[in-house]
Amino acid sequence: MANDVRNRTGKNATGGAFITWAYVFLYLIIGISTYIHHVHPWILSVPDNRNVASWQHPAFEETAIYDRMTEEERRQVLKEGVPQGGDLTAQFATDLFMIIVSWFCFIHARANFGSWMASCFFIGSFIFTGLEESIWILTGRYLGGLLEHNPGGTFFGTYWFSKGGFWFFETPLVACLGWFAIAYSCVWVAGKVFPRMGLWGRAVVGGLIAMGTDLWADPVATSPELMNWVWAKGDFFLFFGIPFYNFIGWFLLIFLFAVIWEKLPDMERKWGRTGSSALFLTVCTSGTVLVALFIYVVWFLVSGGILHQFGLETVVQIPKGW
Amino acid sequence: MWRKIWKHKVEFYPYFSIYLFWFVGSFLSSLRVQNRPGIVTLGLITIPSILLITIAFVKTYKELPAD
Numbered sequence: 415m416a417n418d419v420r421n422r423t424g425k426n427a428t429g430g431a432f433i434t435w436a437y438v439f440l441y442l443i444i445g446i447s448t449y450i451h452h453v454h455p456w457i458l459s460v461p462d463n464r465n466v467a468s469w470q471h472p473a474f475e476e477t478a479i480y481d482r483m484t485e486e487e488r489r490q491v492l493k494e495g496v497p498q499g500g501d502l503t504a505q506f507a508t509d510l511f512m513i514i515v516s517w518f519c520f521i522h523a524r525a526n527f528g529s530w531m532a533s534c535f536f537i538g539s540f541i542f543t544g545l546e547e548s549i550w551i552l553t554g555r556y557l558g559g560l561l562e563h564n565p566g567g568t569f570f571g572t573y574w575f576s577k578g579g580f581w582f583f584e585t586p587l588v589a590c591l592g593w594f595a596i597a598y599s600c601v602w603v604a605g606k607v608f609p610r611m612g613l614w615g616r617a618v619v620g621g622l623i624a625m626g627t628d629l630w631a632d633p634v635a636t637s638p639e640l641m642n643w644v645w646a647k648g649d650f651f652l653f654f655g656i657p658f659y660n661f662i663g664w665f666l667l668i669f670l671f672a673v674i675w676e677k678l679p680d681m682e683r684k685w686g687r688t689g690s691s692a693l694f695l696t697v698c699t700s701g702t703v704l705v706a707l708f709i710y711v712v713w714f715l716v717s718g719g720i721l722h723q724f725g726l727e728t729v730v731q732i733p734k735g736w
Numbered sequence: 737m738w739r740k741i742w743k744h745k746v747e748f749y750p751y752f753s754i755y756l757f758w759f760v761g762s763f764l765s766s767l768r769v770q771n772r773p774g775i776v777t778l779g780l781i782t783i784p785s786i787l788l789i790t791i792a793f794v795k796t797y798k799e800l801p802a803d
């Protein structure tokens with residue numbers, strides 16, 4: 415993968431003015447989002463970590479974590495709030511850890527693909543994952559509960575992150591940086607292990623490797639002891655307490671992103687550095703909306719509808735009770 | 737071996753990054769989850785991914801020029 419792309423772009427090529435402005439814009443969004451999230455949480459109706467009983471759309475009883483908890487755990491969360499939910503020091507420390515992890519990937523990307531490609535991957539990751547997550551979070555928060563889907567019940571189609579130091583809209587920096595590090599590493603690993611595989615094959619393998627690591631990380635992070643993020647009920651297939659569309663989303667996002675990113679050198683030849691950067695970021699932005707729509711239509715409406723026709727009325731849980 | 741890896745450390749950054757994420761984000765965190773031994777066992781599901789990452793690590797090491 416590296417040789418392919420490196421031969422088509424200047425290794426030491428810089429990102430140019432467009433990328434510089436994209437960085438400025440990105441940091442500005444992070445600054446404003448962080449300020450709003452911590453200082454004026456009412457603007458985006460951020461659920462209160464200390465008062466779980468005040469949650470609405472969905473209420474605590476309408477979240478997947480509610481079903482995973484014992485009666486004693488529910489009482490404790492209602493009394494004390496989300497575990498370590500108010501510990502900002504720990505949340506900024508986690509941000510720092512993820513900055514270090516993603517910095518390793520950025521340095522590697524810059525050494526192998528040049529500054530421009532590395533920056534496009536980095537900024538594109540923020541837009542791709544940050545916007546995608548924020549769309550799910552905010553549409554569910556404001557429009558959730560309006561539809562009835564069976565199996566799965568009332569459709570909220572949302573979740574939210576309960577912890578985070580810095581924020582990109584309603585997605586914590588940790589999630590955006592984690593996505594960047596995982597996506598970059600997994601696509602790189604796919605290219606290294608299967609060097610003769612074409613672009614689409616590498617993107618599929620990269621997406622599957624990432625999904626494989628996520629299958630463990632997410633059930634752990636959403637356990638009653640950590641509650642790093644909270645899922646609303648509504649999906650018909652829960653995997654260890656996580657709606658399965660989360661994993662489909664991870665695979666689709668990394669697969670699509672890898673394909674678009676590797677097309678950058680071709681785009682640069684046609685439209686130049688600035689034009690291709692703008693096109694890449696535009697495709698990332700519109701891609702997030704398309705993925706969200708795809709999951710809603712294909713997963714919730716079509717797949718859920720077919721299962722409903724075959725008589726599935728209740729949520730499938732693997733394993734039940736977790 | 738370690739000197740060779742250190743000399744070409746940048747080439748190993750993606751593997752180091754994902755191992756670190758896996759170890760801290762999944763393994764250490766799973767130990768904090770009480771009374772749910774199954775969640776630690778669930779880690780077995782990541783074996784194929786970790787295996788592929790390790791294969792890539794070894795391939796990268798073998799491709800490095802001899803000192």
